[in-house]
Amino acid sequence: MCDPILKAAHLSKSYGKVRALEDVSFELFSSEVLSIVGESGSGKSTLLKLLSGIIEPDCGRVTYRDKTGTLLSIFDIPDSLKRKLLRTELGFVWQDPKEGLRLKISAGGNIAERLLAGGLRSFGEARAKSIWWLNRVELPVSRLDNTPEEYSGGMRARLQLAKNLATNPRVLFLDEPTAGLDVSVQARILDLIRGLSSEFGLAVVLVTHDLMVARLLSQRILVMKDGLVIEAGLTDQVLDDPIEPYTQLLVSSILGEA
Amino acid sequence: MEANTENTAIAFKDICKTFTLHNLKAQIKALSGESYTLSFGQCLAINGPSGIGKSTLLRCLYGNYLVSSGEIKINHRGKMVDLVRASQREILEIRTHTISYVSQFLRVIPRVSALDIVAAPIIEKGLDKETALERAREYLLKLNIQERLHKLPPMTFSGGERQRVNIARGLARLSPILLLDEPCASLDFPNRQVAMELFLNAKAQGVAIVGIFHDAEARESVADVTCNLQAPKA
Incomplete structure (x- = not known):
């Protein structure tokens, strides 16, 4: 079996006296979708920001194996390299679109900016790629020149996805990517992510509160509570046979069947 | 007598499963020591009244439920791997290449x-x-x-x-091993026949089947052996 593409070891983070994350370790492999579930405030988003190097932990390390096979310790590499990775090999879709998009430049401009920062030279090609990705996430191409300010919440989420996928990232961090989407678009986005994962080896860390999304998309799952990973396993096993009291409560609280 | 292990598809031993329901402060014993060894090309039917734990046993064999104790040896690419002690990634590998679950x-x-x-x-x-x-x-x-x-x-x-x-x-x-949980329950008679025919074909090709068959006639047509589940001792 191959080496992990991303490895977290003993990550801890506090904000003042508040413990956001304690001693979290796991490995992520190519072609794998890993879900992180838990109530709000359990540390899910903090974990995602640590994994992508956006914030630094109090202790612990994150190791990323890059395209050339080199192991990079995310908190030890220069900031310039970290930023470069986040523009190319790593993608981050924020729950708050203001973090992931420039609201005052056009949708096409948002995608082109990432492509050009990632090394693409031609504006024409950037525009063509932008159109192609808008189609993949089911945004109308007629809205290419509109700014995200003129987009709905669900459209902004899809634009972030298009922007991130345009550079063919190897790892994608998703923070509640389907939260504001109506169900038919949600299904198509899930299928798109799964397809990229199985066909092109994209590895995904998915933070979600929607257990149905976790079930349909991810092979493995981490359940978080108060900054701790309290249960981890195969997604179907954890959801069908939860062991911890909190996980049982979480699974039994869903309306309908997940 | 030592069985010919090369042809063994799946061998489970002393499988126990107890569910702990924390909010009800209850323990439910579902399986208490099931054992069986099945060869390729054979079909094992799990039988017993509703609620006795047929699906629970099948789900344990897929790694969908965690067993409380016991072992589940799966012939994965010629090697016997214990599903109970396998890593998450090994189980995913076994599911991709060896065990199919309907x-x-x-x-x-x-x-x-x-x-x-x-x-x-x-x-x-x-x-x-x-x-x-x-x-x-x-x-x-x-x-x-x-x-x-x-x-x-x-x-x-x-x-x-x-x-x-x-x-x-x-x-x-x-897949060389097929787990079937009442696969024909919602099928009309002609389609049930078609499905059973396909299961028999698979068996003839050497596929090992563990199945729950609601219909006695269907069960008898495909099963070589039957495992009758008993209510667990409290």
Whole structure:
């Protein structure tokens, strides 16, 4: 079996006296979708920001194996390299679109900016790629020149996805990517992510509160509570046979069947 | 007598399963020491009244439920691997290449076509897309899902059609071990015959089957041995 593409070891983070994350370790492999579930405030988003190097932990390390096979310790590499990775090999879709998009430049401009920062030279090609990705996430191409300010919440989420996928990232961090989407678009986005994962080896860390999304998309799952990973396993096993009291409560609280 | 282990597909021993329901402060004993060894080309039917733990046993054999104790040896690429002690990634590997599980209900991403649903596990095994789609088409047709439906998502299908897509998906990947949880429950008589015929064919090709068959006649036609579950001792 191959080496992990991303490895977290003993990550801890506090904000003042508040413990956001304690001693979290796991490995992520190519072609794998890993879900992180838990109530709000359990540390899910903090974990995602640590994994992508956006914030630094109090202790612990994150190791990323890059395209050339080199192991990079995310908190030890220069900031310039970290930023470069986040523009190319790593993608981050924020729950708050203001973090992931420039609201005052056009949708096409948002995608082109990432492509050009990632090394693409031609504006024409950037525009063509932008159109192609808008189609993949089911945004109308007629809205290419509109700014995200003129987009709905669900459209902004899809634009972030298009922007991130345009550079063919190897790892994608998703923070509640389907939260504001109506169900038919949600299904198509899930299928798109799964397809990229199985066909092109994209590895995904998915933070979600929607257990149905976790079930349909991810092979493995981490359940978080108060900054701790309290249960981890195969997604179907954890959801069908939860062991911890909190996980049982979480699974039994869903309306309908997940 | 020592069994010929080379031909052993699956060997489970002393499987116990107790559910702890924290909010009810209750422990429910579902399985207390089930054991069986099954060879390739054989079919084991799990039998017993409703609620006795038939599905629980089957789910344990797939790694969907964690056993409380016992061992489950699976012949994975010629080596006996204990599913109970295997890592998460090993279990995923075993599911991709060795064990196929047909559940009672099809659970898939909406809007994905029937053809893609059946082809997905074949692609996951490493076969190219074209071969996978061709084989998916072949199995859907075998199960009387007409060509005009292949491009449609099964969400729009009837219950029986959906279940036939589910069976096609379980069979088309040609796994050496097949777990069946009442696969024919929602099928009409002619389609039930078709499905049973396909299970018999698979068995003739050397596939080991562990199944729950609601219908006694179906059970007798395919099963070589029957394991009658008893109510667990409290």
